[in-house]
Structure formats: structure tokens, C-alpha cells
Amino acid sequence: MKTVPTMQQEDHPLLFEIGAPGLCAVSLPPSDVPPVKRSEAVPGELLADDPPALPEVGELDLVRHYKRLAHRCFNIDANFYPLGSCTMKYNPRINERVAAMPGFINLHPYQDEADVQGILELLYRLRCDLAEIAGLAETTLQPAAGAHGEMTGLMIINAYHSSRGEHRSKVLTPDSAHGTNPASCTICGRRSIPVQSRKDGRVDLDDLRAKVDEDTAAFMITNPNTVGVFDEQVADIAQIIHAKGAQLYLDGANMNAILGITRPGDFGVDCMHFNTHKTFSTPHGGGGPGAGPVAVAEHLREFLPVPQVIRRHDGTFGWSSDRPKSIGKVRSFYGQVGVLVRAYTYIRAIGREGLRDVAEKAVLAANYVAARLKDRYPMPFPPPYAHEFVTVPDFPGSGVSDIDIAKRLIDYGIHPPTMSFPVHHCLMIEPTETESPATLDHFVEAMLAIADEIENDPKVVRTAPHTTPVRRLDEVTASRKPNVRWRRCDGTATARERSHST
């Protein structure tokens, strides 16, 4: 098995180090209105002396700059990403074509409803499709990402308790929860209390019973959970939670494993968010944008954010803010519409049978890879797995860590799996449903080759990667002495610095 350099190697200058004063990559027509004397229209103190000192680069060098940057990125179109809990599936080209249709991409949010019936109908259909997939009553499309959906969901739950004259101050989260869960509790003014997991990765019901009380607003569960198992106790968990008047929240990060097989609403969930950039194939874009639609059960509908897209009695579509108990708005305008168009396109492309096929193939792929790796890579939780699984590599005496193995995978053209979460020193592996058996085999062979390397030449693994434009970076200094912006060596100052020096 050979390693392959997949990225350009040579050093590459910053934007600010290329170009020359006077260059510009855009040509605008000259203004055809009479110029206004600025000092007559605006007090002089408010006018800029100089425009911002942005780079000045010609078009071809600009193109080459961003081409070279693009060559220095792993991406789904070129690389396999077995990245647990992130669901890095293929992003179909058709999504991009539809989202770029002028009738979707060139709409202003304040156009009359009569002029935008098509997009409103699309959003309404998506709203209904997502409620059906969730097995819940109604969905809001407004939240901008998964964590924003968690926050929105918790605000809805808080509003529900308030409407019953209760203030509940704590939220329970399993110790294996994504970091966003406790962080979302904090942003909603609630304390998050961890609940222990059992040795087999399931929620420890005794610990849950001990911690849930009349001050508990919700329990946030991820199911299948982050170790890749479906917690079959979930109906009992719902009962325990509901008996104390609390709500069951589902982090929908792992919906890929259960699409069309089971629905959160059917296993007792009151409120959940989706991650469209995981489950519904919208691209990750180097970190975003996502979208985090939130679905709720009947008793929580009245608290959903406004405005909501609705179908009126006359069959037209529009926005309604008629929801007096709504938590309000969580985002400007209506949501990440361009992302939602892609999610709609994907759901309609694969349809109900395709959604179920996604879950089946995602689970098949994870179990196949696990079965092929289990002799060399210990797995603390027994199969069958859902869409992902966890291994805790154990190569005693080699000095090789989970991070080293992950970094060595880069040399084989594979993106590292999720590391050290949710178990210390683990690799969390999620192949997703869109990979072919050949790609899965390539990954397995790379993992086995690395296991051999660890036994024969551990240094090559400990010092990996070797094929990348840079080798391991000093992340400690990057945080201790942060350099988060470029500065011109000739001491050109920012406007703020100028104002302070005068």
C-alpha cells in the first residue's frame, strides 16, 4: 500500500504579498449620476480619509491564488472522510444546480408574498417532510445550524415550562453528548448536568433516575448515540423523563442511521433538531453554512419561532407571525434558505425509499468496516453498530497515539476520523452510505497497513503526515501568542490604531 501526496507542496504567499498598488480584478461601469460632494452630505468627522487598504491583485493572479489554496484542502469530492458524528456523505451536484436557479438565488427577503409563491411552497413542503421524518407535529426552518437548533429547542422547552408557571433550571445530558449540548444549555441560562453512560455505551438508568427531578427541564439524548449504538431503553427513558414533567430532546446528529426505520416522535421525543449538512447532504463548506430545523410535538407547537411558513385556506403560501406564545425570532429573516433548497432537493431526489436505503447502507458500511478491522483495532462496545463505531487503538510500547494514526491516514489520502471523542484516545469512524465497497476496502487496507507500520516502523506513524504542504503545526504557540491577522511590515496601521495615535 502506497502513500500519495494529494496536495501541492510548495510554499504559497498570502494575498497581501502578491499584486501591486493600482490593480483591481473587477471592472465596474462608471457612475452615470452626478457626483455628490461628500462633505456637504455627511459631517467631515464621519468620512473616511482613505478607503480600507484591501489587497490589490489582478484577475489572473487572483484566480491562481484561490486555485492554489483549493489544492491544499481535503474535500469530499476528492477524499474519503470517515469522520464520526459528522456524516460526511457525498454532496450531490444536483443540489448546487437547483440552489443556483435564478428563481431561488435572486429573491429578496422583503419581496411581496405573491411574487415568491414558489420558494414559499418549497419551504412549506420541506417543513412538512421534516415533521414526517421526525414523527412530530411541526417544524421550524429558522435555526441556522445544529447548535442553533439546540438552543432554539431548549428555548421552546423553557417557554413550555414557563407557560405552566414553572422555572426549571437544569438540563440533563449524557456524558457522551456533543459539546454543543452543554454549551447550548448555558446560552439558554440553564445548568447542564451530565448523566453517566454504562459500560456498553447506553444511558445508566439508575443515574438518570437519581438526577431527574421537578427542576429538570429536559434530557438531551443522541440516539443512536455517539459511540454508535441505538439505546433500546429510549422508551423507558422517555417515561422516566415525562414522569417528572421534563421533556425529551433529541440531538438529531445521527439521524442518518434511522431514516425511515424509526422516528423520534415514535420513541417518545418531544423536540429535536436536524443537521441538514449531515443528514440531508448539504455541503459543509469548510465549516458552514448548515441549517438546524427543529421539530416539536403537538404540545410545543405554540412556542415555535416566528415567522412560520404556512399554507392558507385559499391554497396560497405566506408567512405568519400569529403565535402569541412564540419564543420570538432566533435569526434574521427566515433561515438558511439556500441550504434548505438543497435539503429539499435531496429529499425529493431520493424519496421515501431512498431515505430508508440511506439508513440501511450507512449501517451496513459501518458494520462492514468494523468487522474487517476488529482483529487489529479493539472496539470497546459490542456490535451490531448503527452508522458509526468507536475503536480505542492499543499498540503497547510503540508510543503511537490515536492522533498519530489519524494523521498517518492523511498520507493515504484519507481524512482522519474523529479523535478522542466520546471516549479518551478513541477513533470514531463513520463511513456514511455513499461510499463504495472499494473505498471502504481502501480505508481498511490503509488502517491495516498503519497497524503493520506501528509494529515495524512506528516513527513513520508518530511523525506523520509526510505528504502534506506542512507537517504538524505548533498549535500551542498559535493559541498562547495568537497571530490572527496579517500586518504590513511597513507598519501601516488600522483606522483604530490611527485614531489612537492622533
Next chain:
Amino acid sequence: MKFTQFTDSQVKQALSVIGVDSVETLFAPIPPALRLKGELNIPSGLSEPGLLSDTEHLASRNRHCDQLVCFLGGGAYDHFIPTVVDALSMQTEFLTAYTPYQAEASQGILQLFYEFQTMICLLTGMEVANASLYEVASAAAEAVLMATTITKRHRVLVAESVHPDTRQVLDTYAQSQDIDIITVPAPEGVVDQQALVAALGESTAAVVVQSPNFFGCIERLDHIAPAAQDHGALAVVSTDPIAGGVLKPPGAFGADIVVAEGQALGVPLQYGGPYLGVLACRKEHLRKMPGRVVGATKDVDGRRGFCLALQTREQHIKRERATSNICTNQGLLAARAAVYMAAMGKRGLAEVASQCFDKAHYAAGEIAKLDGYELRFAAPFFKEFVVQTSRGVKGALTACRRRDILGGVPLVRFDERLDDCFLVAVTERRTKAQIDDLVAALGSV
């Protein structure tokens, strides 16, 4: 359509490696009682032509801004987007990349974000910026949470001239956090400075203003920021990044935190999102800042490289003690903005800002000459202004729409006191002829 790649015989082979006889067996952990009976009530999958016909039909039922002449603004603007922005930012290497936690495999996009942060600092006049938040309203909410943490105070003054969506989102976040939001009136289109000073006190964490504000008017940041800071409060300013081509940036007036809607920087209108939340601040607040930040560093061989910096602020490390819950951000929109800023450069951005300014002032002047129309506010403005009419807003805008012109945003939906007003935005894309058509349409009622 189908995006899975297992044939039936490959499924069988995989099952035999796993050692089970059916895919169904793999779902055994899900109790039968919890299973979905039957199928989801969602249409069957479509072929690619079928899907295109479904979506083209929906798209055709929208009248879009290439068919109509757009004078709508209010936080979303019809600026020109150079061809290179799509060609370069939508490369699938950026489009389909994951968050660059693995720095060695992500140098390209890390460098892009580092350059983005630098250019945002240049436009806002601030010392540091993050790699993006969702959009301006939630960015303003994050800025307020940051200010309450830094000052350990709980009262926040918000100008009435801040975008209504931003104000509503601030209210939503504040409810959960025991933050008191006090609205400072702006009866003449800009914040009432006497009322502001009167409302400032020992418990004030921040003053939130927008300039140019929702009405298009330019606020006196040179008075507001020092007034806030005299009381130990932070000055949080929401701005239009394009305005920096004509106006001094908020940093020049000592703003502590600057947020912005970055949509104007090469992001399509797309019915309100995804847009680009910008947040920049003073260096001393860097460790309290939400969201991802890229830093420059060196690799083991001493080569320049980039990585995510200060991750200990973030939720995946700090969990409930993180500065924010944000994880997914707007990376791809930051990429668009970066290419836009680099393509425009110093001169291009100044030209865009200058044309917005001149064309908006031409339009305002011509509209104000019409009988029954006047500018509602006397305050200076940048690319947007409020028109008051005695001829009825609805009739005036309907007359525009009949001529395929989106003439403005009626303000009654935001404030009943402004029921005879509408908001007109004029970007560099508008021509004199289009402005004259708008004026003629308004004059025809």
C-alpha cells in the same frame, strides 16, 4: 435518484464478512415496537429530469431580481457579484471540505480564513475578527453576551434604529439570560443622544447601535462610543461593510465590538440566507470572542502554516463553559466574502461605496422633488433612505411593481408610526435610467 453505491451482490458479500444474514439483523437493537410501520409519507424518489422539472416549476413561480429592478434593502442588498466570486469560492475543494480541525489537510481554507479575518479587520477598523457567525442578528446577540461577560453587568441599551430583526433576536436571547434590554428612541432616524446618556448607568453592559442604521442614516459614532465608554459600557456597533469605502469604520471611533451583515460582500440574496455574520473586536477581548479563529503558526520544520487557534474557548473543548455554543459557522460565505474583497480590492470597494452613495443621493433628491413625497429624516445617509408619502405607500409601491420595479420596503410592518413611509435602497448596480423609472412610477400615483 440514488447516491448509494452497493449492488445487491456487494451487500451479500458485506453481510457475510460481518457474519449476519440480512441488513435487518443489523437493526436488531431497535425494538420492534418503536419501528415505523409502513413507509414515510413522503413522495417516491424522482429521476434527475423529474427533479429538475419539479424544482424549475417552483422556481418559475418566483419573480426574481434579474427580472425586476430591486430597490429593496433593509439588511439585504442587490450588489453586483463579480464572476470570479462564484468561480473561485464555489470550487468543490472549498464547498465540500469539512471544518479545518485537521490543519495539515486544510491549509488552503485555513489561509483563506486568515486572509478573511485580516480583510474584515481592515473594513471594520478593528484589531481581531473571527472566521464568521451565522448572520448579523445572532452575531449581535453573541456580541451582547460577550459584553455582559466582560463587564459583568446585565443591562443593554439598544437603539430603536437597529434592524428590527436584530432587535427581536436580541430580545429572544436576552430572555434566557436575565439580560435587560432597554430601547433607546430614535424619533428622527438616529439615536436620541440625550435619551441615550440618560439611560446609561452603572449596570449598563453595552450600547448597541447600527450605522448606517436600519433607516439608512449614519449615526454619530464619534459621540455614542465615548458616551458608552464613559460609563464603563462597551460600544457594540453593527455596520455595513461596504460603507467603509466612504465612511470611517466603527473602529476609528473606538468601538469595542463590531458586528456586520456580510451579505453585501458577494453573497447572493437567496431569500434571506445563508448570509454572513461578521464579528470583530479589540484584541484584549480575543479570548472572550465566540466562534472559530484561525491563527498563523509554524510547523515542525519551521514553515509558515495556519491552524484553528484558541480552541479552548469553544464548545467541543469547554462544553458548558464555552464562550458560545456555536459550532457550524458560515465558512463558505466567508470564502465568498474573501474572494469579493480581494477581487474588488482597495479601489473597487471604494468605487462600489462611492456609486452607492452618489446614486442613493440622486434618487433621494429626485423623489423628494415629487409632490406628496419627502425624505422622512434629515440625518445623513449612505445607500438607503426613508421616503414619506401622502399618496399612500401601498399604491405607490404597486405602481412600481406594475413596471417591474421593487420600489421599496413598506415600514408599517415594523412600526405602525411609519405607516406612510417606505425604505429605498440604491446600490451601485442601479443605473440613472432605472432610478428615473422609479421616480416616474412613484410620480404616476
